[in-house]
Amino acid sequence: MLTVRDLTVSVGPETAPVDIVAGVSFGLAKGEILGLVGESGCGKSMTSLAVMGLLPQPGPRVRAGRVLLEGCDVTQLQPWQRVEAGHGRMAMIFQEPMTSLNPVRRIGDQIAEAVRVHEGIPGAAALVRARELLELVRLPDPKMQLSAYPHQLSGGQRQRVMIAIALACRPQVLVADEPTTALDVTIQVQILGLLRELCNRLDMAILFITHDMGVIAQLADRVAVMYAGRIVETAAVDGLFGAPRHHYTRGLMDCMPSRNSGARRLPTISGQPPLPGSVAAGCVFALRCAAVRDECRVATPPRLEASQGHEVLCAFPLARGELP
Amino acid sequence: MSGNVILDVRDMMVSFSARRAGRKYRVQAVDGVSLSLAEGEVLGIVGESGCGKTTLGRTLVGLVQPDSGNINLKGTEVIGAGGSGLREMRLNVRMVFQDPNASLNPRRTIGDSVAEAADISGFFKSRAERSAAIAATLTAVGLNPSFAARYPYELSGGQRQRVGIARAILPTPSIFVADEPVSALDVSVQAQVLNLMMDLRDQLRLAMLFISHDLGVIRQISSRVAVMYMGRIVEQAGTRTVLDHPLHPYTRALVAAIPKPDPSRRILGAIEMGEPPSLFTRPHGCAYAPRCLMASDRCLVDVPQLRSVGADGRTIACHNV
Numbered sequence: 345m346l347t348v349r350d351l352t353v354s355v356g357p358e359t360a361p362v363d364i365v366a367g368v369s370f371g372l373a374k375g376e377i378l379g380l381v382g383e384s385g386c387g388k389s390m391t392s393l394a395v396m397g398l399l400p401q402p403g404p405r406v407r408a409g410r411v412l413l414e415g416c417d418v419t420q421l422q423p424w425q426r427v428e429a430g431h432g433r434m435a436m437i438f439q440e441p442m443t444s445l446n447p448v449r450r451i452g453d454q455i456a457e458a459v460r461v462h463e464g465i466p467g468a469a470a471l472v473r474a475r476e477l478l479e480l481v482r483l484p485d486p487k488m489q490l491s492a493y494p495h496q497l498s499g500g501q502r503q504r505v506m507i508a509i510a511l512a513c514r515p516q517v518l519v520a521d522e523p524t525t526a527l528d529v530t531i532q533v534q535i536l537g538l539l540r541e542l543c544n545r546l547d548m549a550i551l552f553i554t555h556d557m558g559v560i561a562q563l564a565d566r567v568a569v570m571y572a573g574r575i576v577e578t579a580a581v582d583g584l585f586g587a588p589r590h591h592y593t594r595g596l597m598d599c600m601p602s603r604n605s606g607a608r609r610l611p612t613i614s615g616q617p618p619l620p621g622s623v624a625a626g627c628v629f630a631l632r633c634a635a636v637r638d639e640c641r642v643a644t645p646p647r648l649e650a651s652q653g654h655e656v657l658c659a660f661p662l663a664r665g666e667l668p
Numbered sequence: 669m670s671g672n673v674i675l676d677v678r679d680m681m682v683s684f685s686a687r688r689a690g691r692k693y694r695v696q697a698v699d700g701v702s703l704s705l706a707e708g709e710v711l712g713i714v715g716e717s718g719c720g721k722t723t724l725g726r727t728l729v730g731l732v733q734p735d736s737g738n739i740n741l742k743g744t745e746v747i748g749a750g751g752s753g754l755r756e757m758r759l760n761v762r763m764v765f766q767d768p769n770a771s772l773n774p775r776r777t778i779g780d781s782v783a784e785a786a787d788i789s790g791f792f793k794s795r796a797e798r799s800a801a802i803a804a805t806l807t808a809v810g811l812n813p814s815f816a817a818r819y820p821y822e823l824s825g826g827q828r829q830r831v832g833i834a835r836a837i838l839p840t841p842s843i844f845v846a847d848e849p850v851s852a853l854d855v856s857v858q859a860q861v862l863n864l865m866m867d868l869r870d871q872l873r874l875a876m877l878f879i880s881h882d883l884g885v886i887r888q889i890s891s892r893v894a895v896m897y898m899g900r901i902v903e904q905a906g907t908r909t910v911l912d913h914p915l916h917p918y919t920r921a922l923v924a925a926i927p928k929p930d931p932s933r934r935i936l937g938a939i940e941m942g943e944p945p946s947l948f949t950r951p952h953g954c955a956y957a958p959r960c961l962m963a964s965d966r967c968l969v970d971v972p973q974l975r976s977v978g979a980d981g982r983t984i985a986c987h988n989v
């Protein structure tokens with residue numbers, strides 16, 4: 345469905361570009377949820393915006409790589425050209441729905457407008473479809489809520505409205521950038537359940553971005569772990585949590601309090617991620633890696649296939665079940 | 669409860685006036701909370717957004733004035749009958765905020781920020797003493813003393829939160845109110861800051877009111893947990909008792925909703941619990957009744973009061989448990 349190949353997003357002058365996303369590749373199949381996880385600043389949002397063709401202008405740009413939606417490269421198209429070309433059915437939802445909703449318009453009108461743009465159907469019919477969409481996202485009392493303003497809804501309800509607007513274009517791919525990060529766990533679990541249900545029901549693919557390993561474990565089919573603009577490990581969710589192979593992934597899991605079985609102190613990863621532009625030769629994780637060897641500091645590590653469908657960007661990956 | 673009780677709060681009520689659709693309402697943010705803290709004890713406070721956690725914390729450091737109730741700090745009434753010790757409380761009970769960016773003045777050096785509370789109270793007798801105290805405090809939170817001359821923008825998020833903690837331990841308080849102190853941090857940095865807070869708890873015998881929505885974090889640092897719902901404590905007991913064997917229907921839903929980092933224990937689709945009612949339209953009886961699967965007729969009329977249930981000092985406010 346969606347294939348991303350060697351995507352590189354850069355800022356700074358053409359002559360001395362700084363890569364904030366450096367050669368990211370992944371695939372996303374119909375009905376699949378791929379979780380993209382990593383710490384803040386690692387390039388998750390830039391990756392998702394580049395995939396959507398929504399990078400802020402001016403600033404970051406796609407310097408290299410391709411984004412293929414059903415075989416067609418969309419990196420060179422504007423979003424509206426994507427829609428016209430008939431293969432642009434991708435939609436996006438964000439962490440804070442309030443920033444993308446118009447505060448002074450009724451939500452029914454906002455959804456209906458999205459319906460009109462994508463399906464070219466007139467006013468009254470678009471409102472009917474808007475109500476169907478609110479039912480689809482399980483907003484309680486959809487008929488009443490059509491005339492509500494965004495501020496009259498709770499954070500969770502607003503996120504449901506955003507999902508309804510995203511679904512107006514009948515997307516094949518939904519990109520969700522931290523859509524539950526601002527919500528309570530009690531609301532988050534319901535939104536995650538909704539996304540899983542929609543993915544199954546509509547056979548939609550979802551690229552789900554989060555910094556929360558717990559959310560990944562609950563929702564994703566496959567996981568890509570990102571560090572300093574690179575995907576350092578990709579695996580099926582069971583494989584990743586059962587036997588992480590990259591030292592960074594392992595470190596991330598170990599320092600989560602909820603995976604800590606009673607130790608008094610939490611394990612930590614020393615140091616901080618490198619700033620874009622200050623990445624030295626060799627492995628990007630070398631400065632923080634407990635298993636670093638001399639080779640790691642000189643040569644870019646290979647992308648090894650640790651097992652079927654489990655790739656790791658490391659010269660000396662952890663063995664299955666090995667303790668670091 | 670163990671050890672010396674240093675903070676005792678009784679029947680605290682805090683309300684705000686708010687305007688909605690042209691009408692004036694009173695919002696009862698904290699609705700009769702009682703709790704106590706012993707030396708070196710960490711009480712975790714959990715609950716959904718808007719349930720009153722921050723308001724409770726801000727009241728304990730004197731930033732918000734309660735409508736009624738008593739706060740007793742080390743045997744002295746601070747607020748309530750003959751309350752006098754407000755200044756005492758401001759130095760003894762200190763707050764660490766969620767957002768390390770918002771809580772530091774960008775135009776003041778780190779050293780000045782760290783010394784702020786001490787400066788206001790005229791704590792230092794000489795400049796040399798002040799510099800030495802700043803250096804020692806920065807060292808205690810794992811920062812190089814040279815940070816004293818730097819500005820917040822030069823620091824990472826984790827370093828700023830260490831500064832946030834440093835400014836809360838000079839002069840050394842007896843109680844920390846930590847409002848989501850690690851929520852804005854990445855897990856790898858969060859682990860470092862949590863380790864630091866646990867060290868301070870042990871070395872300085874600091875008691876803490878630790879507010880967090882992350883029950884994993886709460887499990888790591890707290891000895892007891894209080895669960896808040898719409899301004900009230902609905903369940904309280906030892907951390908493991910509450911998190912491993914929750915009894916109140918709300919606690920059970922809250923614990924069940926945590927995304928467990930284990931793909932073999934998926935919960936999605938199993939939980940449909942709706943949203944909390946608005947504080948403007950607080951239900952009669954039990955505020956959890958509209959979402960509660962165990963609600964009975966009595967729940968719609970009678971407000972359940974906290975009572976002791978079982979071992980580990982557990983208290984619960986529910987008619988049907």
Ligand SMILES: Nc1ncnc2c1ncn2[C@@H]1O[C@H](COP(=O)(O)OP(=O)(O)OP(=O)(O)O)[C@@H](O)[C@H]1O
Pocket residue numbers: 684685686695696697715716717718719720721722723724947
């Ligand atoms: N200064 C204020 N004026 C009016 N209402 C307020 C004020 N401060 C808080 N409130 C209200 O009091 C209630 C409790 O707020 P509080 O900030 O204590 O919640 P919280 O539990 O800390 O939530 P969160 O998890 O979102 O931080 C909310 O309904 C809030 O809107």
Ligand SMILES: Nc1ncnc2c1ncn2[C@@H]1O[C@H](COP(=O)(O)OP(=O)(O)O)[C@@H](O)[C@H]1O
Pocket residue numbers: 355364382383384385386387388389390391400403404620
């Ligand atoms: N408009 C921009 N101009 C320059 N650099 C940017 C811009 N937006 C983000 N960055 C940088 O790109 C990197 C990745 O950012 P982002 O994708 O937002 O991270 P994440 O979503 O993983 O937290 C960061 O180092 C960030 O500072």
Ligand code: SF4
Pocket residue numbers: 590591592627628629630631633634635636637640645657658659660661
């Ligand atoms: S390549 Fe070397 S430094 Fe990088 S993660 Fe693997 S072992 Fe560590």
Ligand code: SF4
Pocket residue numbers: 916917918954955956957958960961962963964967972985986987988989
């Ligand atoms: S008092 Fe009634 S409504 Fe409230 S939590 Fe208990 S059973 Fe549920």
Ligand SMILES: [Mg+2]
Pocket residue numbers: 388389
């Ligand atoms: Mg982001």
Ligand SMILES: [Mg+2]
Pocket residue numbers: 721722723847
């Ligand atoms: Mg709060």
